[in-house]
Amino acid sequence: MRNEFHTIDNITDGDIYINCAESYLIKYLATAVKRLNGRYPGIHYHITSGDTSIVAEHLDRGLIDMAFIAKPHDLSEYVYLGIPESDTWGVLIYVQGLSAGAKFRNLTGRFDPVFHLLLGTIHKGRPVGKK
Structure with a gap:
């Protein structure tokens, strides 16, 4: 994604690979995808699920563009946004x-x-x- 999109203004189409922890908090992702898809219908989303260790490994290896994780993880190597809720297990x-x-x-x-x-x-x- 970094190489394909230099600025948000240049986005017209492309593929975004996202790995998510299995959590109801992916509602935030769903809302963002819906909004973005309305503006940029040429973007295709490839969303898979996995636990935090698998998601982090895929991110580290460059197999995905972004990740949603549910349990604590060392975030010192990543740029991230927090989600304003937490999971209840x-x-x-x-x-x-x-x-x-x-x-x-x-x-x-x-x-x-x-x-x-x-x-x-x-x-x-x-x-x-x-x-």
Whole structure:
């Protein structure tokens, strides 16, 4: 992208390669792409997803033009803009038929035991850790 576009005023068409972390925060990318596409319909976007380490590796190797990451990363080698929100992570489990307060250990063998350590008790209809 750097070599193809010298200034924003000269953009008429081209390809932009973007790698994104899997996050709802890519809504900011979607908004920007929609606006830019309205002004410059000849630009084609190639958007792929991956975790932060893969995204950073692709950026370092010049395989992509820009990246959206969700978890902290050493940004000292990059030019970047912060996003005014942060991700909230959690685990969703289909619990139809389970009563509120069902112990996670009742699901032994169906899910990774690590989730039990993280979740403890399932509370239907509210975030884990909230009473």
